[in-house]
Amino acid sequence: MVETVAFPPARPIGPLDQRASHARARPAVRMALVPPGVRLSFRARDEAAIARAAEGFGVALPREACRFSSGGGRAALWLGPDEWMLLASGDPDTLFATLEGALTDLPHSLVDVSHRSVAFTVEGPEAAAVLNAGCPLDLSLQAFPVGMCTRTVLAKSEIVLRRTVETRFVVDAWRSFAAYVWQFLEEARREFL
Amino acid sequence: MLLITCPYCGPRPELEFRYAGEAHIARPEDPSGVEADPWGEFLYNRTNARGPYAERWRHFHGCGRFFNAIRDTTTDFFLATYKVGEPRPDVPARAVASASTGGAGER
Numbered sequence: 001m002v003e004t005v006a007f008p009p010a011r012p013i014g015p016l017d018q019r020a021s022h023a024r025a026r027p028a029v030r031m032a033l034v035p036p037g038v039r040l041s042f043r044a045r046d047e048a049a050i051a052r053a054a055e056g057f058g059v060a061l062p063r064e065a066c067r068f069s070s071g072g073g074r075a076a077l078w079l080g081p082d083e084w085m086l087l088a089s090g091d092p093d094t095l096f097a098t099l100e101g102a103l104t105d106l107p108h109s110l111v112d113v114s115h116r117s118v119a120f121t122v123e124g125p126e127a128a129a130v131l132n133a134g135c136p137l138d139l140s141l142q143a144f145p146v147g148m149c150t151r152t153v154l155a156k157s158e159i160v161l162r163r164t165v166e167t168r169f170v171v172d173a174w175r176s177f178a179a180y181v182w183q184f185l186e187e188a189r190r191e192f193l
Numbered sequence: 194m195l196l197i198t199c200p201y202c203g204p205r206p207e208l209e210f211r212y213a214g215e216a217h218i219a220r221p222e223d224p225s226g227v228e229a230d231p232w233g234e235f236l237y238n239r240t241n242a243r244g245p246y247a248e249r250w251r252h253f254h255g256c257g258r259f260f261n262a263i264r265d266t267t268t269d270f271f272l273a274t275y276k277v278g279e280p281r282p283d284v285p286a287r288a289v290a291s292a293s294t295g296g297a298g299e300r
Binding site for chain 2: 083
């Protein structure tokens with residue numbers, strides 16, 4: 001008699017799951033994983049395409065350098081004069097198909113990069129100081145206000161950094177660099193109890 | 194750390210940038226019609242100026258855009274940055290003077 005065992009549905013393992021669940025609590029700077037979501041890289045120079053993408057996505061694509069706009073659980077990050085990162089939750093294929101359908105006759109590039117990177121938050125009164133351990137950007141509120149986002153470097157790795165609240169940053173690091181970035185910040189925050 | 198002003202993103206740390214050679218070198222429209230000497234000139238010969246020098250830079254870990262910059266090669270000071278396609282700006286004489294007094298490359 002063969003016994004059948006029902007396994008729970010497979011859940012993808014993220015490169016930071018282990019580290020995040022073992023992270024030590026430090027109230028000055030907390031680090032926590034952001035649940036996996038949809039990331040689309042959208043590029044276009046055509047004004048009509050940009051407008052059509054914003055309409056399909058439901059969030060205006062910011063035209064000011066290094067800013068993001070958000071609403072309804074979605075966000076559009078300005079990464080270059082003709083490049084945006086679109087963040088959402090849910091099924092990537094549905095959103096992709098919606099946008100691709102809206103843009104079908106216009107010159108553009110839309111790529112699903114959901115699995116390219118891993119995001120986590122760095123939050124707390126000393127968040128900027130910890131990030132500045134590896135990132136030479138000026139992270140004061142005047143130079144890097146809430147609503148700003150940019151691609152930049154952290155130590156030896158490239159990240160996408162954005163400030164959602166005065167004391168909260170979201171770091172988006174490429175998958176294979178994620179463990180390095182996390183560990184770097186983990187060591188930097190040991191300074192703060 | 195040196196700050197370089199990206200024409201799109203503003204002042205950023207130099208780590209985010211990549212150097213991309215001399216600016217304002219136009220590729221011949223019809224390469225196969227160009228004689229060997231001018232072609233070699235186009236490929237290999239660069240001004241290598243001492244003082245203000247127009248260069249291409251790329252904001253690699255940022256907006257990813259190429260832009261042009263005028264850098265004083267004796268002091269490593271950036272005198273101006275401007276978008277690709279814009280004409281080379283006249284660098285203010287004051288900027289040249291103040292940049293050239295601060296450098297270690299003075300004779």
